[in-house]
Amino acid sequence: MTTHDPIPARLAALKTTPTPALKAQWRELFDSEPPPFNRRYLESRLAYRIQELAYGGLKPETIRRLERMGEDLDGGDRKKSRIRADLKPITGTRLIREWQGVEHVVTVTADGFEWQGRPYKSISAIARAITGTRWNGWVFFGLKSRRARA
Template identity: 85%
Template sequence: MTPDPIPARLAALKTATTPDLKAQWRELFDSEPPPFNRRYLESRLAYRIQELAYGGLKPETIKRLEQLGEELDGGDRKKRAMRLDRDRPIIGTRLIREWQGVEQVVTVTQGGFEWQGRPYQSLSAIARAITGTRWNGWVFFGLKNHRRAA
């Protein structure tokens, strides 16, 4: 019996360069990688590698997860849109941006974002607090390429 190559492939993600991770993303997802941090790329690539090798979630599991989501948000369309927002970083993600020589760290929370121990509803409000000017928070933190969005 030949050894399973998947664990070695997963371990190699930790030492791969970011350009290598992005190249793997393009190969495995057939799309451009999102502008999220390295940890996000590693975790999603690890899942995708395993999904392709061992199979993804069963359709009944996906259906059950959707049902649980509906129970949580009570069928509220706005809440469901937030739940299904694929561009939003996962809870716990740390967004790091250097501004005028100072590293700014924002944590994604259940209800929005946290910066310097204070909760915020939007990244734009945090960007404004940091810079003193109006910014698109997603652009400021590198989550959205403003040229691509235009």
């Protein structure tokens, strides 16, 4: 007799779960309020957390290794790493934003951004091209909250 693993079904169900229910799951699994990020972010973090709780998280030696690598990159200076993270996402990062039912994917390049096969110097220009109005690209793509700007 084989046992049925319910985790793959739970993960698949995330795609069709209404956003308020995803936020409720977040509160249950993380014991905190969900962040104000897009639905896809919530789905991916919930999927990781469900698997982490069911199968176990990273091994302690893996966590230590990652922490060492981070210290090597920024000298362990949290302020420096935050400034660096705020400047621009890592090259190759894909920013995904749904606007009026259309999913837009922007790729971070070494010298800017790429959307629909065209290079852009700023994500604000891409946000403007998508919406037809002036937007702060960092806010539009969820990289910075409106409150953080104030």
